Amino acid sequence: MKSLLFVSDAWHPQVNGVVRTLEYTARELENRGIRVEYLTPNGFTTIPCPTYPEIRLALTTRGRVGQRIKDFDCDHIHIATEGPLGLLAAKVARKEKRSFTTSYHTRFPEYVAARVPLPKTPFYAWFRRFHNSASGCMVATDELETSLRDRKFQNLMRWSRGVDTDIFKPYEGSVLPADLPRPIFMNVGRVSVEKNISAFLDLDLPGSKVVVGDGPQLETLKRDYPDVHFTGSKTGEDLARHYASADAFVFPSRTDTFGLVLLEALACGVPVAAYPVMGPVDVIGDSGAGILSDDLREAALAALDIPRDVCRATALNQSWAVCTEQFLQNAATADAAHRQNGSVV
Template sequence: MSSILVVTDAWHPQINGVVRSLERTAGELEAIGVKVAFLTPQDFTTLPCPTYPEIRLSLAHRGMVRKRIEAWGCDHLHIATEGPLGLMAASVARKDGIAFTTSYHTRFPEYVSARLPIPLSWSYGWLRRFHNSGQGCMVATRSLEDDLRARGFKNLQRWSRGVDEHLFRPCEGTALPPDLPRPIFMNVGRVAVEKNIEAFLELDLPGSKVVVGDGPQLEALKRKYSDVHFTGAKVGEDLARHYASADVFVFPSLTDTFGNVLLEALACGVPVAAYPVMGPIDVIGETGAGVLSDDLRQACLDALDIPADHCRQLALNYTWAASARQFLANAEAAHDRKRGEKAA
C-alpha cells in the first residue's frame, strides 16, 4: 500500500486531538514511503457550524466528493469523521465498491446529549450504521472498543496515539505569570461544555487554576470564574512550556475517547488528576502517573506527590511511529476483509 486518502471534516483552523493525530500519523506514514492526501473542508465552500464557528461545514455534493476521490486515485480511503464530507465519502465508497476504514474519535452521542434532548440510543444507532458500513472502524483504546462492541459495532481495530517527546518535555522556568500562587492546577483543551471544565473550576483547591485553550464557552467561564487564569489557545513550544509550568494536569472530561492532552502533560513531567472513565483509565490506569477518582479534588491533591520522571517514562511508551504502523496495518486488513466480502 503506497498511498492513502484521508477524508476529514475536522481540520484547520481547529486545534484539537483529531487534527493533531491525523497530521502526525500522516507525517510518520510519509517517512516510511506512504503518500498521504487529505480531503478537508478547505477544498470546498463552507459555512460555520452553529455554536462552533471555527468548525466549517462543507457545502459539497456527492459528485464533487467522488470526483476528488477519483482524481487522487489512492490505494486506501480512510474516513476520519462523521460530518458532511465523511458521510458523502462513505456513500461514494459503498456505491462504487471501494474499501474504506473509519475512525471513532469522539463520543458523539454524549456530545449531542449535552446540548439537545436526543436519546443516546438514536445517536448510537445512526453511528453504528455509518461505521459498520466500512471494512474497519479504528478506536484508540480497549475500553472504547469494548463499549462499542457491546453496542453492536463491528470490525473494530485498535489505533493508539503518540506524543512528540522532543517538543513536550520538562523545562526550567514558567510560561505563566511568576506571581501565580503555587501549586498550579491546569487544564488544556477546547473550552466547551462537553469537556466538563466547570467540574474542575468549581473545586476548592490551593494555589491557582489555569485553563489553556479556546472555545465557545471561554467568555462565559471567564466572566463566571474571575479568579482563574485563562491563557487562550497555545501551540508548539509555547504550549509545551505551559504544560511544563503546571504542577498537576486536571482532566475533568467524561466524554473523551482518549485524550492526547494526557500524553502531552505526562511527557512534560506533569501528573494527571481525572475521573476513572474511558481515556484516563486506558492511559493512566494503575501506572501511578496520575490519580483517578470520583473525588476529583482529592485526586488533584494526591497527584501533587507523583514524581515528574515517572510521568514522563509512561508517556515515552507512546510513539507516533508505532501509531502510524498500526494505522497502516489496519488499512491493509480492511482490504483483506473487502476481498473476502467480494469472494463470498
C-alpha cells in the same frame, strides 16, 4: 500501500485531537514513503457546524467528492469524521465497491446530550450504520472498543494515540506570571461544555487554577471564575512550556474517547488527576503517573506527590511510530477482508 487519502470534516485552522492525530500519522506515513492526500473542507463552500463553529461543514455533492477521490487516486481511503465529507466519501466508496476504514474519535451522542436533553440511542443507531459499512472501524482504547461492541459496532480495530516527546518535554522555568501562587493546577483543551471544565474550576484547591485553550464557553467561564488564569489558545513549544509550568494537570472530561492532552501533560512531566472514565483509565491505568478518582479534588491534591520522572517515563512508551504501524496493519487487514468478501461489509 503506496498512497492514502484521509477524509476529515475537522481541519485547519481548527486544532483538536482529530486534526493532530491525522497530522502526526501523516508525518509517520510519509517517512515510510507513503503518499498522503487530504479531503477536507478546504476548497469547498462551508457553513459553521452548529454549537461547534470552529468546524466548517462543506457544502458539496457526492459527484464532486467522487471526482476528488478519483483525482487523488489513492490505494486506501480512511474516513476520520461522520460529517458531510465523511458521509459522501463513504457513499462513493460503497458505490464503487472500494475498501475504506473509519475511526471513532468523538462520542458525539454524549456531546449532544451535554447540550440538549435528547436521547443518545438514535444517534448511536446512525453512527453504527455508518461505521459498520466500512471494512474496519479504528478505536483508540479498550474502554471505547467495549462500549461500541456492546452497541453492536462491528469490525473494530485498535488504533492508539501517541505524543511528540521532542516538543512535549520538561522545560526549565515557567511561562506563567510569577505572581501566580503555587501549586498550579492546569487544564488544556477546547473550552466547551462537554469538557466539563467547571467541575475543575469549582474545586476547593490551594494555589492557582490555569485554563489553556479557546472555545465557545471561554467568555462565560471568564465571567463566572474571575480568579482563574485563562491564557487562550497555545500551540507547539509555547503550549508545551505551559504544560511544563504546571504542578498537576486536571482532566474533568467524562466524554473524551482518549484525550491527547493527557499524554502531552505526562510527556512534560506533569501528573494527571481525572475521573476513572474512558480515556484516563486507558492512558493512566496502573502506570502511577496519575490519580483517578470520583473525588476530583482528592485526585488533584494526591497527584502533587507523583514524581515528574514517572510521568515522563510513561509518555515515552507512547510513540506515533507505533501507532502508525497499528494503522497500517489495520488498513491492510481491512483491504484483505474486502477483497475476500468482494464488497465492504
